[in-house]
Each structure stands twice: as structure tokens, then as C-alpha cells.
Amino acid sequence: MSTRVPVTATINNEDVTFLCEPRQSLLEVLREELGLTGAKEGCNNGNCGACAVIMNGALVNSCLVLGVEAHGATITTIEGIAPREGLHPLQQKFIEHAALQCGVCTPGFIVAARALLDKNPNPTEHEVRFWLAGNLCRCTGYDKIVRAVLDAAATLRAQAASAAGDEVQ
Amino acid sequence: MTVLEQERIQTQSTSKTFRVIGRRVPRPDGVDKVTGRAQYGADVKLSGMLYGKVLRSPHAHARIVSIDTREAEALPGVKAVITGKDFKPAEDRVERSGEGVVNYSYLSQNVMAQDKVLYHGHAVAAVAATNPHIAEEALARIKVEYEVLPPVLDVLEAMREDAPILLPNLRTRELGEPVSDRPTNIASHEQYARGDVERGFAEADVIVEREFRTSTVHQGYIEPQNATALWNADGFITVWTSTQAAWDERRELSEILHVPISNIRVIPMEIGGGFGGKLNVYLEPLAALLSLKAGHRPVKMWMQRDEVLKATGPTSASVIRVKVGARRDGVITAAQAWLAYEAGAFPGSPVGAGMGVIFAPYRLENLLIDGYDVVVNKPAAKPYRAPGGTNAAFASETVVDELAEKLGMDPIAFRRINAAKEGDRRADGPVYGRIGYIETLDAIANHPHYRSPLPAPSAPWCRVGRGVASGFWFNWDGKSSASAIVNPDGTVSYLEGSTDIGGTRASLAMQLAETLGIDYTDVRPMVGDTQTVGYNDATGGSRTTYGSGIAAYHLGKAIIRAMKERAARLWDVPAEDVDVDGDTYCYGERCITFKALCAKLEETGGPLSVSVSVDTHGAIPALATHVVDVEVDIETGKVSILRYTAAQDVGRAIHPDYVEGQIHGGVAQGIGWALNEEYVYDADGHLLNASLLDYRMPTALDLPMIETVLVEVPNPNHPFGVKGVGEVPIVPPAAAIANAIYRAIGVRMTTLPMKPSAILKALGTIP
Numbered sequence: 033m034s035t036r037v038p039v040t041a042t043i044n045n046e047d048v049t050f051l052c053e054p055r056q057s058l059l060e061v062l063r064e065e066l067g068l069t070g071a072k073e074g075c076n077n078g079n080c081g082a083c084a085v086i087m088n089g090a091l092v093n094s095c096l097v098l099g100v101e102a103h104g105a106t107i108t109t110i111e112g113i114a115p116r117e118g119l120h121p122l123q124q125k126f127i128e129h130a131a132l133q134c135g136v137c138t139p140g141f142i143v144a145a146r147a148l149l150d151k152n153p154n155p156t157e158h159e160v161r162f163w164l165a166g167n168l169c170r171c172t173g174y175d176k177i178v179r180a181v182l183d184a185a186a187t188l189r190a191q192a193a194s195a196a197g198d199e200v201q
Numbered sequence: 202m203t204v205l206e207q208e209r210i211q212t213q214s215t216s217k218t219f220r221v222i223g224r225r226v227p228r229p230d231g232v233d234k235v236t237g238r239a240q241y242g243a244d245v246k247l248s249g250m251l252y253g254k255v256l257r258s259p260h261a262h263a264r265i266v267s268i269d270t271r272e273a274e275a276l277p278g279v280k281a282v283i284t285g286k287d288f289k290p291a292e293d294r295v296e297r298s299g300e301g302v303v304n305y306s307y308l309s310q311n312v313m314a315q316d317k318v319l320y321h322g323h324a325v326a327a328v329a330a331t332n333p334h335i336a337e338e339a340l341a342r343i344k345v346e347y348e349v350l351p352p353v354l355d356v357l358e359a360m361r362e363d364a365p366i367l368l369p370n371l372r373t374r375e376l377g378e379p380v381s382d383r384p385t386n387i388a389s390h391e392q393y394a395r396g397d398v399e400r401g402f403a404e405a406d407v408i409v410e411r412e413f414r415t416s417t418v419h420q421g422y423i424e425p426q427n428a429t430a431l432w433n434a435d436g437f438i439t440v441w442t443s444t445q446a447a448w449d450e451r452r453e454l455s456e457i458l459h460v461p462i463s464n465i466r467v468i469p470m471e472i473g474g475g476f477g478g479k480l481n482v483y484l485e486p487l488a489a490l491l492s493l494k495a496g497h498r499p500v501k502m503w504m505q506r507d508e509v510l511k512a513t514g515p516t517s518a519s520v521i522r523v524k525v526g527a528r529r530d531g532v533i534t535a536a537q538a539w540l541a542y543e544a545g546a547f548p549g550s551p552v553g554a555g556m557g558v559i560f561a562p563y564r565l566e567n568l569l570i571d572g573y574d575v576v577v578n579k580p581a582a583k584p585y586r587a588p589g590g591t592n593a594a595f596a597s598e599t600v601v602d603e604l605a606e607k608l609g610m611d612p613i614a615f616r617r618i619n620a621a622k623e624g625d626r627r628a629d630g631p632v633y634g635r636i637g638y639i640e641t642l643d644a645i646a647n648h649p650h651y652r653s654p655l656p657a658p659s660a661p662w663c664r665v666g667r668g669v670a671s672g673f674w675f676n677w678d679g680k681s682s683a684s685a686i687v688n689p690d691g692t693v694s695y696l697e698g699s700t701d702i703g704g705t706r707a708s709l710a711m712q713l714a715e716t717l718g719i720d721y722t723d724v725r726p727m728v729g730d731t732q733t734v735g736y737n738d739a740t741g742g743s744r745t746t747y748g749s750g751i752a753a754y755h756l757g758k759a760i761i762r763a764m765k766e767r768a769a770r771l772w773d774v775p776a777e778d779v780d781v782d783g784d785t786y787c788y789g790e791r792c793i794t795f796k797a798l799c800a801k802l803e804e805t806g807g808p809l810s811v812s813v814s815v816d817t818h819g820a821i822p823a824l825a826t827h828v829v830d831v832e833v834d835i836e837t838g839k840v841s842i843l844r845y846t847a848a849q850d851v852g853r854a855i856h857p858d859y860v861e862g863q864i865h866g867g868v869a870q871g872i873g874w875a876l877n878e879e880y881v882y883d884a885d886g887h888l889l890n891a892s893l894l895d896y897r898m899p900t901a902l903d904l905p906m907i908e909t910v911l912v913e914v915p916n917p918n919h920p921f922g923v924k925g926v927g928e929v930p931i932v933p934p935a936a937a938i939a940n941a942i943y944r945a946i947g948v949r950m951t952t953l954p955m956k957p958s959a960i961l962k963a964l965g966t967i968p
Contacts, residue, residue, distance in 0.1 A: 055334060069244040070237020072473070074423040075506040079893035082423055110237035119235065127231035130858035133703035133866065135234035136241060136424040136473025165902040168893060170421045170474050171703060172862055173869030174901040 041102040043068070044112030052099035059083045061099035062109060070110035070139045074168070081167030084140040084147075085109045091147035093166075110139035113146055121187040122146055122180070131180035133171035140167050145181045153189055157182065208910045209857065210644055220783070221715045222921055225858045228707040229726055230471075242427040242443035242470040243503045250429070251280055253491050253502035254336035255484070256326040256343050257512060258318035261352035261578040261886020262365065265316055265325065265345065272342035273328060278335035281494035282343070283487065284326045285315040291456050298449045299480040300677050300742040301584060305456040307547035311581045312457065312486050318347070319367055319546035320580050321887050322511025329491040329500045352578035352886035356520055356543045359386040359577045367546060367576045386576045388548030393556055393570040393628045401535025401567030405526025409603045412522045413596040415935075415953040416879035417543065419515040420585045421870070421898050424473020426513055427503035430488035434497045439466045440485050445475045445700050446739035450482050451731050457486045468730040469700045476870070477584030478514045480739055507891040515880060516585035517542040517550040521596040523559070527604050531618040535567040536560045538597065542574060542589060545581040550574045551589030554675070557629040558932065559593040561673035562638055562824060563601075563619040568628055578886045584741065586867060587674045587928035591874055591935055595953060598670035598936030603949065612669045612940070613646045613826070637850030637914030638671070638824035644848035644910045645669065645826045655830060656843060662836045665843065668941030671826045672932025676925035677742025681752035682735025682814040685713075685760055689803065691796030693717065693760070695726045698737030699749040703866075703927070704859035708746040709753045711855050712921060716757025718783035719795050735814045743925025746855055747916075748817045754920040759811040764798055767805040771798070819918025823929035825849040827868070831941040835964060838957030840876055840942060842903070847933075848910035852924030860926050861909045867930025868907050873899045875935040879954050 036051040043066070050065050059076070062068040062085070071094050074082035078096040085094045086108040094109075113120045122142050125131070132138045141164065148155060148163040155163070160181050161174070169177060233239040270282040291309035295302050314323045326343050330336035353359045353367070366384045373381060374389045402408060428442040438460060444450050447467040455462045472479060484502045491500040504513070522539040538559050542550035552572040560568060605615035620639045626632050645651050655665050686694040695713055699705055710724040717724075738744065761781055768786040769776035771793070780787050784795040793801075802809055830843040847864050854860040877897040881889045890896050915922025939950045948963040961967045 053334070060333075063244075067246075068237075069240075072241070072424065073243060073503070074425070074473075075893045077506065077892060077894075079506075080423055114236055119232065123232075123235035126235050127227050130225070130228070130704065130856075130862055132231075132234055133859070133862055134422070134424070134472060134474040135230070135239055136422075136471075138234050139237040142235060161901040161904075165900040168423055168898060168900065170423055170476070170870065170898065171866045173865035173899075173907050174904055175865045175907050176858070176862060178901060178906070 037100050039100055039103045041104065042106045044109060054098065054100055056099040057095050058097040058099050058102050059094040062094060068109050068111055072136050072139060074137070081144060082137050082140040084143040084167065086143060086147050091144055110143055113142060121184040125180040125184040125187065129176045129180040129183065131172065131176040137167060137169045141169065141177055149185055149188060153185060155185060209854065210910060210912045219715055220718065221711045221721045222853070222855050223857065225856065226707060226711065226721050228704050229710060230701065230706055239471045241424060241473055242429070242441060245429040245441045245470065245501060247429065247431065247499040250499045250501055251329040251331060251495055252333040252336050253327055253329045253488055253500045254333060254340055255324045255487065255508065256340045257508065258314065258321060258323040258325055260318055260347055260349050261321045262350040263318050263347035264350060265314060265318060266348050267346045268326060269344040270326060273339040276335065276339045276342060278331040279328060279339045280331070280498065281329040281491045282326060283490050283494060285313050287490055288313055288457065289459055299446050299584065299739040301549065303453065303481065305453070308453060308481060309457045311547055312483055320578050322508065322580065324512065327487045327491060329495045353386065354577055354579065354882050354886050356518060356541045356575045356577060359575050360541065360573065367578065371576065388544060388574040388576060391553060391556065391572045393568065395565070395628070396567030398535040398537050398567045398569045402526045404528065404534040406529045407604060407607045408524065408526040409600045409607065410524040411600055411951055412520065413951045415519045415592045415595060417515050417518040417579060418874050418878045419510055419896065420476040420478035422474030422476060422478060425504040425506060425509045426479065426483050428484040428488045429499055429501040430485060430492045431499040432489050432493040432497060437464050438489050439468065440489065441468045441470055442485055443472045444469050444479050445472065445702065445741050446480045447700070447731050448736050449480060449739055450485060453482045454486055454489065458489060466730060466732040469728065472700050472702050475702055476586045477588060477741060480584060480741055483513055506893055510891040510896055511888050512580055514583050514585060515580060516588060517544065517582045517592065519543065519592040521592060523596045523600045525600050525604055527608060529608065531608060531610055531615050533563055533565060533619045536565050537569045540572045540593065543577045543579060543582065544574050545579045546576060547581045548574055548576060550582050551584065555589030555593035557627065557675060558590040558673050559597045560628055562616065562621055562671045564621045564625045570628055586870060586931045590672065590674060590932040591871060594670065594672050594932045595935040595939065598933065599939050599949065602940040613642050616671060617642050634821045635914060635917060636822055636824055637912050640912045640914055641824055641826040641848040641850055644912050645828050645846065648846055648910065650844060650846040650908065651828050658832060662834060664833045664835060664945040665830060666941045666943065666945030667828065667830050668937045668939065668944060669826065669828050670933040670936035670940060671824065672929050674743065674823045674929035674932060676747070676820040676822050677744045678817040678820045679738030679742065679744045679748050680814065680816045681737050681749040682812065683749065683752045683756045684734055684812040685756055685810065687760060687799055687802065687809040689799055691799040692723045692725055695724050696729045696734050697726060697749055698729050698734040699745045700740040701728055702740050703862060704856060705745045705749070708855040708859060709749050712750045713753040713757050715921065716754050717760060717795060735812060743823065743927040747820060747919060747923045747925050750855070750921065750923055751817050751919060752813055752815045755813045755815055756811065759813055763809055763811060764795065767798055767802065768793060770805040771801055819916065821852065821916045821918065821924050823850060823924055823926060825929045825933055827933040827937045829937045829941050831938060831945060833942055833945045833960060835946060838960035840955060840960065842872055842905055844905060846908040846910065847930060848912055849926065849929060850912045850914050850924065851926045852916040852919065853913050853922035854911045855921065855923060857911060860911055863927045864909045864930040865907045867928070868934055869899050869904055871931045871934025872904065872938065875938040875953060875955055877954050877956060
């Protein structure tokens with residue numbers, strides 16, 4: 033048995049402390065220790081993006097991060113994307129556009145798209161495709177996913193414009 | 202962004218209006234799936250659960266001399282170790298399973314090797330421990346002594362008389378009969394024949410004959426195989442798993458574990474893709490035996506991606522020879538094909554389906570098709586979306602394109618002359634019902650994509666070309682069951698048994714709502730398991746929206762009959778005199794809505810629930826025609842997809858979004874198969890590219906938007922006109938792309954994948 037190390041992190045706006053073996057990945061900690069099974073294991077070596085989380089503002093594959101590296105970090109998983117009420121526009125648009133079939137890659141896509149829109153609120157179709165090239169989907173051919181992300185970006189821009197308008201008034 | 206409007210073409214008889222069908226409603230499981238709360242197989246957690254891992258063969262072909270598990274068992278935290286010796290042999294018996302057949306003896310030997318390993322990655326032992334890392338450490342302590350044997354990795358080499366033999370007891374069956382007592386790798390030879398091909402070729406003005414090769418490819422679902430099993434102290438086994446076929450898996454577990462089916466409950470969890478690769482057991486029997494041996498503790502197992510690629514799926518590599526002749530007026534006079542498909546380690550390649558697909562779009566008087574099922578030292582082939590179809594159509598549709606070119610005819614016009622229609626007999630026997638092949642040809646011929654000029658190349662070293670190809674898929678009938686509870690608030694709880702792999706909760710609930718004349722949101726679908734709902738055949742064969750849709754319709758009709766009785770009781774009138782129109786039940790002037798009648802269940806006889814089971818016999822094949830524009834970089838050999846349009850006869854699109862989704866997904870897989878995907882082996886049979894970095898599936902950046910034309914020629918045998926839609930979209934892409942590449946660079950591609958090095962070889966740039 034290897035030694036277990038105490039780790040403290042902020043996950044989905046909650047302070048979490050857990051014990052973790054140095055060999056455990058962040059993905060394993062999220063899924064097996066913390067019960068956050070929204071991040072999926074598709075390849076466990078960084079090629080499919082199904083386990084994507086946002087860590088200290090950066091999009092990462094949680095299978096390539098060790099659990100102990102999460103110490104002091106701020107992490108958002110798929111479980112932390114939705115606001116208290118309702119869904120995030122990305123989640124809403126994925127449902128509206130039927131941008132999922134089996135749904136197992138969906139959490140990774142939504143987290144990755146959220147990281148994109150945080151940086152670039154008005155991406156082109158090519159920019160969406162480029163950014164999402166680290167997430168594999170085998171069901172949809174990406175067509176409806178790309179449409180959902182572009183539509184969610186438009187919704188978020190409209191919401192931001194409306195909020196800015198409210199402030200001016 | 203250019204949002205391309207997805208097109209729908211409806212034949213006159215489909216213009217009938219529906220209340221729910223044809224709308225783009227949100228799927229019932231959408232919120233769970235976008236928030237990460239949906240429970241997939243790997244998300245299962247049970248009290249006292251152990252973790253299982255599998256030790257796999259490092260050799261492609263070897264005899265197992267001995268296995269010593271003592272050091273593994275001694276490791277603290279290890280609770281059970283199993284090897285082939287823990288499996289009682291399963292019967293050498295073939296039964297229908299899913300769309301195909303299964304031999305339980307082979308299946309058992311595939312999930313755990315007995316005396317021989319037959320491919321790199323074949324399971325030889327498994328361990329259950331208190332955590333997955335301990336289980337992995339234990340695997341490293343298992344000592345296996347192998348006597349390495351020469352492998353055979355190519356279908357033609359495996360067919361030679363001096364080839365290494367995989368299965369010493371295998372004998373070739375010729376047209377269903379054993380014909381020789383010689384050990385062989387050729388499991389079977391089948392033949393379809395009609396007319397006289399020699400005479401047909403003699404009548405031809407032009408004949409094209411070519412040989413094609415396709416590589417081994419994988420289904421590539423994103424969720425690896427997984428299973429959690431509890432073999433309880435009372436003898437009952439529960440398995441939570443990712444499966445397309447809960448009832449088939451129950452039977453397979455029964456045969457492998459020698460436990461009656463009534464002692465086994467298979468609970469299908471949410472499934473992360475399958476495409477045919479999750480129709481049979483892999484980890485399920487291992488997890489169950491480990492659970493038994495670990496003192497009835499639940500054991501969870503899931504595969505790593507290299508295990509998925511090495512030991513599950515894939516579909517067959519193949520060698521296909523095609524010869525087709527036609528007269529100057531464009532009529533095909535004879536067609537001949539010879540197909541040899543790799544089955545992997547155990548018999549069962551989809552060569553039979555390939556034989557049925559290869560000339561299916563055409564009306565032929567003279568044909569001869571021979572097919573061979575051949576074992577090689579690769580993982581046992583499993584169905585992959587229109588199994589065997591893509592290989593076959595790559596060959597035949599390339600030859601058809603070349604014939605059209607030689608005759609100076611437009612490729613669509615040439616196909617139209619020979620197109621099969623209702624009443625024509627297929628090579629494999631059945632006579633076509635109301636198929637819509639010609640309608641798909643016309644849809645492409647009239648599409649702005651086909652009528653527009655090719656775009657100019659993006660650089661001087663690039664060439665562009667446009668290609669067309671058609672495809673066929675059988676579509677399966679099968680059996681379905683469903684149950685419903687009618688609630689006092691006017692909603693219907695709907696329990697069905699088809700694994701929802703791509704939105705079928707929605708497409709089935711829509712058909713029930715349509716039948717009942719109620720709102721879609723008033724139907725609450727749930728997927729049951731082998732213990733909670735009646736028998737359902739696999740989610741496969743493009744059957745779910747079709748066949749389980751028929752069950753939903755009959756369930757609705759049974760609810761209507763019961764509700765008429767309730768209305769009759771309410772008014773004290775004969776039930777047969779109650780009329781139903783939509784959601785309204787009337788006796789003369791007296792009327793009551795479905796919802797209001799639900800509120801009166803208590804006073805008209807109490808709770809109401811119904812169940813139905815159906816065995817369907819009205820499936821009609823799917824036909825499709827695709828057009829693609831490609832750009833070939835003649836310096837690097839890279840092929841880019843510029844534009845892609847797929848027209849398909851879908852019968853009736855219940856939920857157009859998910860029909861388009863099936864087409865998008867099938868086309869994307871077909872593009873991957875055409876351009877990049879392949880298993881790469883070294884000479885000793887080691888799989889060299891067992892990762893998703895090196896097994897190169899298309900990413901979002903590799904594809905354009907995929908345009909669809911939903912041609913609706915309704916199926917008269919289905920209450921709403923449905924035809925299966927899921928599989929045929931993968932059939933035409935490889936041929937369409939090959940034909941486009943030819944128009945771009947003037948070279949006929951005859952091998953898959955058409956990767957950069959293959960293009961450069963074809964151009965003579967590299968040797």
C-alpha cells in the first residue's frame with residue numbers, strides 16, 4: 033500500500049479535502065473517491081477528452097493530472113457547469129440541437145466548449161472545430177455539436193449584451 | 202457560420218399530418234446526459250465492491266504451457282484469481298444472437314483462453330482486488346509459460362494449405378455441409394448464383410475487373426467495455442453492464458457459466474456507444490466468476506483503451522474481387538464477386554452480409570457471388586454498423602463508377618438504368634418491398650451540391666474531385682416488448698427494453714404519444730432490464746425505432762382498448778360503442794379526454810397497466826446515395842473532405858434530428874475508415890497502434906458539416922412508415938471518396954485506408 037497524501041482543492045466552488053495515493057489520477061479521484069462520475073474515462077491517456085475538467089482556468093484531461101497535483105487548485109467539472117437554477121446555455125443547446133447520441137463524450141465536450149467560450153466568446157466554425165479536436169465523438173460526426181456550441185456562444189453574447197445594457201441604464 | 206438547411210423530401214403518401222411524429226422534441230434523458238448525472242456502466246458503485254483486471258497474451262499465437270497464480274493470490278488486497286481452468290467448457294452449439302449467430306464454445310474461449318491464445322491481447326487470467334492498482338500489481342505476478350507458434354495475419358495466407366492452423370478441429374463447411382476432414386482456417390464457403398454469368402459477360406460491351414483490399418477497423422465507441430457483477434450467496438447473479446443486447450447477454454452468461462437464465466439478471470446501464478461492438482459478452486462472465494470466487498462480493502471491471510482495441514471488435518479486413526460487365530446502353534449484363542473476410546480468431550466474419558450488400562442496389566439477371574469466412578490471429582470480428590457492407594460497397598461501387606466512366610455516362614444516370622425497385626429479387630433471395638433507391642439517386646442528381654461546379658483547388662499542388670456511391674442495408678425485424686402504467690394525472694409511464702444508444706427513448710415515446718393522441722411530454726419512457734420488462738432483441742440491425750416502435754404502437758392500442766372500457770364503465774354503455782378520435786373518447790354526445798378519463802381510473806376499476814410483446818415481420822431495406830467533394834494534396838498525399846451530402850430513404854423520420862444524427866455519424870465513421878483507420882500489426886502479430894492517438898478516428902477538425910436529404914418513402918408494413926436508418930450511412934462513403942479521388946488525380950484506389958502514403962504510392966511518388 034502506498035502512502036496516502038491529504039489534498040485540499042476547490043471543486044465546483046466547494047472546498048474539498050481528500051486522501052489520495054500518489055499514483056492516482058485526478059480522474060480516478062473524482063470518479064472513485066469523490067463520487068463525481070460525470071468525467072468519463074474513454075482512454076486514460078489524454079487522447080479522447082471525455083474526462084476534461086477546467087483546472088485553474090485551463091482545460092485539462094483529468095486522466096493526465098495526478099490527484100496530488102490538485103492541491104490548492106480550483107477545479108470545475110461537468111457537475112459544476114450548470115447554474116443553481118436551470119442549465120448553462122451550452123447544456124441547453126446540446127439538448128435543443130440533439131448534439132448528443134450516446135452521451136458519454138458529452139460532459140467532456142461541454143466542459144471543453146465552456147473553456148473555449150470563456151476565452152473567445154465569438155468563435156468561428158473553424159475555431160470551434162480546432163478547439164474541440166481534442167475531444168472525440170464517435171456518434172455525431174460533430175455536425176450538431178459544432179452547431180450547438182455556435183448557438184450557445186450567440187446566446188451567451190446576447191445575455192452579456194443585455195446585462196451590459198442593463199448596467200448602462 | 203453557414204447553417205445548411207437539412208432537406209426532407211416526402212413522397213405524396215407521406216404528406217399525412219401527425220401530432221407528434223416528425224417534430225424535433227427534446228430527448229427525455231437530455232438533462233441527465235448534459236449534467237454528467239446519467240449512470241453509465243463504469244459509474245456503478247456497490248457496497249464492498251472489488252475491482253477486476255485482466256491479464257492478456259503478449260503473443261498472437263501460442264500454446265499455454267502453464268499458469269502460476271500463487272504469487273498474485275498472496276498479494277494483500279487480492280481476493281480472487283481466475284484462469285481458463287475456472288471455466289467449464291461451453292457447448293459447441295450455434296444459436297441466433299443479435300442479428301447474427303453465436304457459438305457458445307467459441308464465445309467462452311474468446312472471453313478467456315483455454316489451452317491456446319489466438320491473438321495479441323487474448324485474456325489468460327483475471328484478478329479481483331480491493332482497488333484497481335492492486336489488481337494490476339497482481340497481474341504482474343502471474344507467471345504464464347507460452348510455447349509461441351507462428352501467427353497468420355492475412356486472409357489469403359490463412360487460406361493456403363500450408364498455413365498455421367488456429368483451431369485444430371475446424372473443418373470447412375461448403376454451402377452449409379462439411380466437405381473435408383482436413384484442418385483448415387477456412388470456416389465456410391457460401392455462394393449466391395443466378396442466371397449465367399459467362400453468357401452475361403459475353404453480351405457485355407465493357408467489362409471492369411479489379412481486386413480490392415480493406416484493413417481491420419474498430420467500432421471506436423468512446424466508452425470502453427465494462428461490467429459489474431454480483432454472484433450472490435443465494436445463487437442469483439446480477440450484472441450491470443454496457444450492452445446493446447441484455448437478453449442475448451443473459452443467454453450467453455447462462456451458457457458460459459452453466460447457470461439457468463432465470464438466475465441471471467442483466468441490467469443495461471446507459472451505453473457509451475456500441476455500433477455492434479457491444480452485442481456479446483467480454484468482461485461480464487469474468488466479473489461474475491471473480492465475484493463467486495471472492496466470496497460473493499461485487500466486482501467491477503472496465504477495459505483500458507488498448508484492451509478495447511486489442512481484444513474487442515473489430516470488423517474484418519477483406520480481399521474482394523469484382524467483375525461487372527455492361528452493354529453500351531448502360532444495362533449491366535453480369536456481375537461476379539469473390540469475397541474473403543477475416544473472422545479473427547473464431548469463425549463469424551460478416552462475409553455473408555457482404556455478399557448480400559455487394560450488388561444489392563442493382564437489378565441483375567446474371568450474378569455469381571462467392572464468400573469465404575477465414576480465421577486469422579486477430580481479435581474475433583464483431584458486428585460494426587452494416588457489418589461487412591462498407592468493404593463490399595467499396596469494391597462494387599468503385600467498379601460501377603469505372604463502368605459508367607468507360608461508357609461515357611453520368612454515374613447517377615448509369616445507376617438509375619440498373620436501379621433495383623419494388624418487386625426485384627435480391628442476390629440473397631428476398632424480393633424487394635417498397636424501397637426508395639431511385640428516389641435517393643434523384644435526390645442527389647437534383648441537389649445543389651451535385652449541380653454546382655467543383656470549387657477551385659486551394660493551392661497549385663492540390664487537385665479536387667467529386668465522387669458518388671450508393672449503399673444498401675438489409676434492416677432487421679426482431680422482437681420487442683413494452684409495458685405501460687397509466688397514471689391518474691394523465692401521464693403514461695412507458696417501460697421499454699431497447700438500450701437507448703442514440704435517442705430512441707424519444708423516437709419510441711413519440712410513437713406511443715402519437716398512437717394515444719396525447720402530448721409527447723406526457724409519455725415518460727424508461728429502459729428496463731431482463732427482469733422488469735419482456736424480451737427485447739438487441740439494439741442493432743437498425744431495428745429499434747422500427748421494431749420497438751411497432752411494440753409502442755401496439756402498447757398504445759392496448760391502452761386505448763382499456764380506456765374505452767373505462768369510459769364505457771363510467772357511462773354504463775357498451776365498450777364497443779365508445780369511439781376514439783385522438784385523445785377524445787365519445788359515446789354519442791358524451792365525450793371525455795384521455796387526461797380526464799385518467800382522473801377517473803379509481804372509480805372505473807382501479808389502476809391500469811398493460812404489456813405487449815411483438816414479433817415483427819415487415820422491415821424494408823435502407824438504400825442511400827452519397828456525393829462527396831475531395832481535395833487531394835499531391836505533395837503530401839493528404840485527402841480533405843470539402844463537402845459531403847447524403848440522401849437516404851428513411852421511410853419516415855420520427856425524430857428528424859436523430860435520423861440526421863445517424864447519417865452524420867455513419868458518414869463520419871465511413872470517412873475515417875476510408876482515409877485513416879486501420880490496425881497496424883508487426884510480423885509477429887503485435888498490434889502496434891492500440892491507442893486513440895495512433896488509431897486515428899476523425900476529429901471535429903477533419904470533417905465539414907454533413908448535409909442530409911431525408912427521402913421519405915414510407916414502409917407500408919409499419920404503422921408510421923418507419924424504415925431502419927442507422928446502418929446504411931456507413932456503406933457508401935469509402936467508395937464515394939475513392940471515386941472522388943479518381944476524378945481528382947486519375948488513379949483508382951483499391952486499398953483502404955486511402956492514407957497519405959497510399960495516395961503517394963498510387964501517384965508513383967514513393968515506391
